[in-house]
Amino acid sequence: MKIYRFRYRRRVLTGVLKEEFLFPVVGSIFGDFSLASSPVPIGDVRVLPPVLPTKIVGIGRNYREHARELGNPLPEEPLIFLKPPTAVAGHLDAVVQPPASRRVDYEGEVGVVIRRRARQLGDGDPVDDVILGYTCFNDVTARDLQAKDVQFTRAKGFDTFAAVGPCVATGLDPAAIRLKTFLNGKLVQSGTTADLIFSIPFLVRYVSRIMTLNPGDIIATGTPAGVGPAAPGDRVDVQIEGIGVLSNTFSRPGGKEFA
Ligand code: MG
Numbered sequence: 218m219k220i221y222r223f224r225y226r227r228r229v230l231t232g233v234l235k236e237e238f239l240f241p242v243v244g245s246i247f248g249d250f251s252l253a254s255s256p257v258p259i260g261d262v263r264v265l266p267p268v269l270p271t272k273i274v275g276i277g278r279n280y281r282e283h284a285r286e287l288g289n290p291l292p293e294e295p296l297i298f299l300k301p302p303t304a305v306a307g308h309l310d311a312v313v314q315p316p317a318s319r320r321v322d323y324e325g326e327v328g329v330v331i332r333r334r335a336r337q338l339g340d341g342d343p344v345d346d347v348i349l350g351y352t353c354f355n356d357v358t359a360r361d362l363q364a365k366d367v368q369f370t371r372a373k374g375f376d377t378f379a380a381v382g383p384c385v386a387t388g389l390d391p392a393a394i395r396l397k398t399f400l401n402g403k404l405v406q407s408g409t410t411a412d413l414i415f416s417i418p419f420l421v422r423y424v425s426r427i428m429t430l431n432p433g434d435i436i437a438t439g440t441p442a443g444v445g446p447a448a449p450g451d452r453v454d455v456q457i458e459g460i461g462v463l464s465n466t467f468s469r470p471g472g473k474e475f476a
Pocket residue numbers: 275276277324326356437439440
């Protein structure tokens with residue numbers, strides 16, 4: 218099932234995609250819902266970020282090859298950081314390079330979307346009902362500021378630096394999600410969650426023991442090797458099998474932020 222949030226005739230709706238039509242959700246995607254019988258053609262809507270998280274938890278250095286390419290040792294525990302909810306951008310929105318940075322990188326990632334409130338999960342606790350599904354995520358990073366600052370808040374917290382979408386897909390196997398990133402159509406990253414140092418269930422339990430996870434929260438599970446800069450005018454596509462493609466163009470400040 219692919220769940221979209223979208224604008225249609227000035228209304229913001231959530232809907233489930235069936236072929237080329239979105240069937241509006243009645244109820245909540247985080248609880249029980251049914252589908253309205255009057256679908257909307259997906260070509261007639263503007264796709265919005267699929268969820269509005271209360272927080273985005275990022276995981277650093279969760280693929281061996283990426284840790285190596287940045288010259289970092291492999292972590293013994295997950296390295297976590299936060300991106301603010303104000304950083305969210307949707308499919309086809311512009312990612313804006315701030316004047317404070319001279320190097321903004323793309324980081325294609327698998328995003329885990331939380332379904333229900335969860336805290337203090339134990340090692341053996343199931344996470345199937347905690348996870349709603351998965352989405353494409355671009356953990357945009359001002360690499361020069363990340364190197365300069367002691368922590369990641371500035372480098373990863375600018376508005377539009379958390380591109381997410383186009384939808385949340387349910388029913389994927391968290392241990393076998395394949396991800397590719399394209400820069401102007403050229404393949405630059407390719408990975409699978411089979412290669413994660415810390416698995417998705419492990420991360421959900423781990424984070425829940427630090428902070429309460431709320432419905433709609435996102436865990437960005439880390440990026441494979443192949444990160445690099447994107448300049449204003451470049452397009453970055455994060456493609457995940459079973460989800461779709463998240464496409465964003467990078468722009469200068471003062472450029473057109475939202476399509
Ligand atoms: Mg990242």
